[in-house]
Amino acid sequence: MAKPDNRxxxxxxxxxxxxxxxxxxHEAEEYLNEFSSEISSREREEIEDKNERRKRSIEGFRAEVKDEAAHSRES
Known part of the structure; x- marks a missing residue:
């Protein structure tokens, strides 16, 4: 039996x-600030790329929060 959708x-x-x-x-940015002279350019680029993905994820999460808030007002 399927579970009911509990939002x-x-x-x-x-x-x-x-x-x-x-x-x-934040931790990745601190790491870059502290160790940028000690890490390879490839590692720095990988961290920067991952941080960009994190920023997009945060935007997506915020959009989902808005959707959930709208859904709860409709119920």
């Missing part, structure tokens, strides 16, 4: 994902 805690999970991703982004 009650979706916003909470999304907000936690936003916080975790922001923390990872």
């Amino acid at each position: 009650a805690d979706n916003v909470e999970h999304l907000q936690q994902s936003i916080q975790n991703t922001q923390q990872n982004l």
Whole structure:
């Protein structure tokens, strides 16, 4: 039997994902600031690329939060 669609805690999970991703982004930026002279240009580029993906993920999570908020008002 399929589970019913329980969206009650979706916003909470999304907000936690936003916080975790922001923390990872911040830590990676600190790492780059502290060790940029000690890492290869390839490693730096990989970290910068990953941070760009993190920023896009945060935007996506925020859009989902808005969708969930709109859905909860409709219910």
